[in-house]
Amino acid sequence: MNTRVRWALFVAVLVVAAVIPQIAATGTVNRMSEILWVAVAALGLSLLTGFNGQISLGHGAFLGLGAYTTMILTVDYGVPFAAAGLVAVALAFVVGVAVGLPALRITGVYLALVTLGLATLFPQIVVRFGTITGGSVGRQLLPRPGYGDSELLDRIGQRKFLGQAGFRAPAWTGLADDQWRFYVFLVIAVVAFLLVRNLTRSRVGRGLVAIRDNETAAEVAGVRVDRYKVVTFGLSASLAAVGGWMFAVLNNQVSPTSFTIALSITLLVAAVLGGAASIVGPLLGAAIVVSIREAVPADSQRFSQVAFGAVLIIVMLVAPGGVVGLYRTIEARLRRRGAGGASNDAATSTSTRPDVPGVSR
Amino acid sequence: MTVALFVQRVFDGLQAGAIYAILALAIVVIFRASGLLNFAQGELAMFTTFIAWALLDSGLPWWAATILATVIGFGLGAILYRLLIVRLGGAAANPLAIVIVTIGLFLMLNDGAGIIWGSNPAKVPRLFGDGRVELLGAGISVQVLGLLGVLAVLVIGFGLLFQRTKLGLALRAVTSNPESAALAGIKVVTTLMIGWGLAAAIGSLAGTFTASQNLSVDTNMMQITLIYAFAAATLGGFDSPLGAVIGGLVIGLVSELVVGYVSIIGPDLRLLPGFVLVLAVLLVRPQGLFGSAKVARA
Numbered sequence: 052m053n054t055r056v057r058w059a060l061f062v063a064v065l066v067v068a069a070v071i072p073q074i075a076a077t078g079t080v081n082r083m084s085e086i087l088w089v090a091v092a093a094l095g096l097s098l099l100t101g102f103n104g105q106i107s108l109g110h111g112a113f114l115g116l117g118a119y120t121t122m123i124l125t126v127d128y129g130v131p132f133a134a135a136g137l138v139a140v141a142l143a144f145v146v147g148v149a150v151g152l153p154a155l156r157i158t159g160v161y162l163a164l165v166t167l168g169l170a171t172l173f174p175q176i177v178v179r180f181g182t183i184t185g186g187s188v189g190r191q192l193l194p195r196p197g198y199g200d201s202e203l204l205d206r207i208g209q210r211k212f213l214g215q216a217g218f219r220a221p222a223w224t225g226l227a228d229d230q231w232r233f234y235v236f237l238v239i240a241v242v243a244f245l246l247v248r249n250l251t252r253s254r255v256g257r258g259l260v261a262i263r264d265n266e267t268a269a270e271v272a273g274v275r276v277d278r279y280k281v282v283t284f285g286l287s288a289s290l291a292a293v294g295g296w297m298f299a300v301l302n303n304q305v306s307p308t309s310f311t312i313a314l315s316i317t318l319l320v321a322a323v324l325g326g327a328a329s330i331v332g333p334l335l336g337a338a339i340v341v342s343i344r345e346a347v348p349a350d351s352q353r354f355s356q357v358a359f360g361a362v363l364i365i366v367m368l369v370a371p372g373g374v375v376g377l378y379r380t381i382e383a384r385l386r387r388r389g390a391g392g393a394s395n396d397a398a399t400s401t402s403t404r405p406d407v408p409g410v411s412r
Numbered sequence: 413m414t415v416a417l418f419v420q421r422v423f424d425g426l427q428a429g430a431i432y433a434i435l436a437l438a439i440v441v442i443f444r445a446s447g448l449l450n451f452a453q454g455e456l457a458m459f460t461t462f463i464a465w466a467l468l469d470s471g472l473p474w475w476a477a478t479i480l481a482t483v484i485g486f487g488l489g490a491i492l493y494r495l496l497i498v499r500l501g502g503a504a505a506n507p508l509a510i511v512i513v514t515i516g517l518f519l520m521l522n523d524g525a526g527i528i529w530g531s532n533p534a535k536v537p538r539l540f541g542d543g544r545v546e547l548l549g550a551g552i553s554v555q556v557l558g559l560l561g562v563l564a565v566l567v568i569g570f571g572l573l574f575q576r577t578k579l580g581l582a583l584r585a586v587t588s589n590p591e592s593a594a595l596a597g598i599k600v601v602t603t604l605m606i607g608w609g610l611a612a613a614i615g616s617l618a619g620t621f622t623a624s625q626n627l628s629v630d631t632n633m634m635q636i637t638l639i640y641a642f643a644a645a646t647l648g649g650f651d652s653p654l655g656a657v658i659g660g661l662v663i664g665l666v667s668e669l670v671v672g673y674v675s676i677i678g679p680d681l682r683l684l685p686g687f688v689l690v691l692a693v694l695l696v697r698p699q700g701l702f703g704s705a706k707v708a709r710a
C-alpha cells in the first residue's frame with residue numbers, strides 16, 4: 052500500500068468509527084470503547100516488546116496503576132477526570148522507568164520472569180493497601196465514608212455529585228454518555244497511535260529497532276542504548292496507564308481481580324496476534340480479542356482462552372509477524388509477481404518484523 | 413514470640429519451600445537440557461495433578477495414582493517438546509518466541525483443565541497422613557517430613573543422573589553445544605525429549621504435593637508456586653539442581669518468617685520478600701548463588 056492509500060484508509064476507518072455510535076446500540080458502543088482501551092495498552096506493549104525487544108508479562112500492573120490512580124483521585128479528591136488521567140500517565144512513566152532501570156541488566160527471558168512477578172504482585176499490593184484501594188472489593192464511583200479528603204469533597208459539592216456521576220457528556224454536545232465516552236476514547240487512541248507511529252519512524256524509532264536486533268551493534272553505531280531502553284519502558288507504561296484511565300472511565304469500577312496475570316496475557320495476545328512490531332497490529336489484535344470474547348457465551352469463556360493460547364502458539368510458529376506480518380508477506384509476494392520477479396525485497400525488508408524463530412544470525 | 417511458634421514457622425516455611433524446590437528442580441532440568449525457561453511448567457504440573465486426582469477418584473490407591481500421573485507427565489513433557497518446542501530453534505535464538513509459546517501453553521492448559529474438570533476445587537487427601545511429631549513444643553506434621561524426604565531423594569537422584577550417568581552427560585553436552593553433541597553421536601532431539609519429560613514428571617510431583625498441602629486441587633493452584641519456583645531457581649542459579657533446592661527452601665523460609673514477623677508486609681504481600689530477593693540476585697549476581705557465570709558474546 053502506498054502512503055496515499057494508507058491515509059485514505061485511515062480517514063475511512065475514522066469516519067466509520069465516528070458514524071457507528073450514532074446508529075448502534077449502547078452495548079455496541081461500549082464494546083468499541085473496550086477495543087480502544089485494549090488497543091492503546093497493547094500499543095504500549097508493542098512499542099516495548101515488538102520494537103524494542105524488551106519482553107514484559109507485567110503490563111496489566113501498569114494498566115491497573117492507571118485505573119486505580121484515576122479512580123482514587125476522582126472519587127476521593129474530586130480531581131477532574133482529565134487531570135487524574137495526566138497524573139496517572141506521569142506516575143506510570145515514573146514507575147515504568149523505575150522498572151526499566153533494573154531491566155537494563157535483566158534481559159530476555161529473565162525480564163519476562165521479573166515482569167511476571169510484578170503482574171502477580173500487583174493485586175497483592177492493592178489488597179495490602181486496602182484502606183486506599185478498597186482491598187479485594189475494589190472501588191466504585193461512590194465515595195466511601197471515612198476515606199479521602201471528604202471536607203474538600205463537601206466544599207466543592209463533588210461528594211453529592213459523584214453518587215450518580217461518572218464520566219458524563221457535557222450538555223452542549225447533545226450526546227449520550229456512551230457516545231461521548233467513545234468519541235473521547237477515539238481522540239485519545241488516534242493521538243496515541245499517531246504519536247507512536249511518528250516515534251517509530253523517527254531516528255529514535257530506528258534506534259529502538261537497532262537495539263532489539265543487536266544491542267552491541269546499536270551501541271557501536273551511536274545509539275544511547277541505556278537511555279533509549281529506560282525511556283521506552285516509561286513510555287510503554289504510560290500508554291498502559293492511558294488504557295487504565297479508559298478502563299476506569301468505561302467501567303466505573305476497579306478491583307484487584309481485573310488486573311491479574313490474565314490481563315497482562317490478554318495484552319500480549321492482542322499485541323502478538325495483530326503483529327507486535329507494527330502500528331495497526333495492536334488495534335487489529337484488540338478488535339479480534341474483544342470480538343471473540345463477545346461472541347463466546349459468558350459460561351464458555353474458557354474455550355476462548357484455550358483458543359487464544361492456541362493462536363499464540365500458531366502465530367509464533369507460522370506467522371511471527373501476526374496479522375500485519377502475514378499481510379506484508381502476501382503483499383510482497385503479489386507485488387513480486389506483478390513486477391515479473393523484480394526484486395522488491397528492500398521495500399518489505401524484515402527490519403520492522405519481530406525475529407523469525409529458527410533463523411539464527 | 414515463643415520458641416514453639418518460631419519452630420512452627422520454620423517448618424511451615426520448609427514445607428512451602430520444599431514444594432518450590434521441587435518445581436524449581438523441574439525448571440532447572442529444562443534449563444540445563446535446553447537453555448529455555450518454561451512458563452507453562454506450573455500449569456503442566458497442575459494438569460497432571462488433575463490426572464492424578466481423576467485416577468484417585470476412579471478408585472486407584474494414592475501412590476499408584478501419583479506414579480501413573482508422573483509417568484503421564486513424562487510423556488506429556490516429551491511430546492510437547494517434540495511437537496512444539498523443537499520448532500523454535502535454539503535457546504538464544506529467540507527469547508520472545510519461547511516466552512510467547514509457553515504462555516500460550518499456559519493458557520491452553522489452565523483453561524483446558526477448567527473445561528475438563530470444572531472450576532471448583534476438588535478434595536484431595538494428605539499423602540503422608542495427618543500425623544504429627546512433637547519437636548521443641550511445636551507439632552510438626554508428618555507431611556512436612558515426608559516432603560523433605562522426597563526432596564532429598566530427588567536431589568541425590570538428579571545429582572547422580574547429571575554427574576554419573578551417560579544420559580546426564582548427554583543432557584549436559586546438548587546444552588553446552590548442540591552441534592558438537594550431535595557430531596559426537598548424541599541424539600539431540602531424543603535427549604531433549606527426555607529432559608522435558610523428566611521436568612514434567614518432577615513438576616507433576618510438585619503439583620501432587622501442592623494439592624495434598626491445600627487438601628484440594630484447582631486450576632490456579634500452581635501460579636503463585638511457579639513464581640516462587642522461578643525465584644528459587646534464580647536464587648540458586650538456573651543450571652544448578654542443588655542451588656534450586658537450597659533456593660527453594662530459602663525462599664520458603666524467608667517468605668514465611670518475613671510474613672510472620674514483619675507486620676508491614678503481612679500475609680497480603682506474601683510474594684514481596686521473594687520478589688525483592690530475586691531482583692537483588694539478578695542485579696548483583698545474575699548467575700545465582702550456585703550457578704556458573706556465562707560469558708555472553710554479542
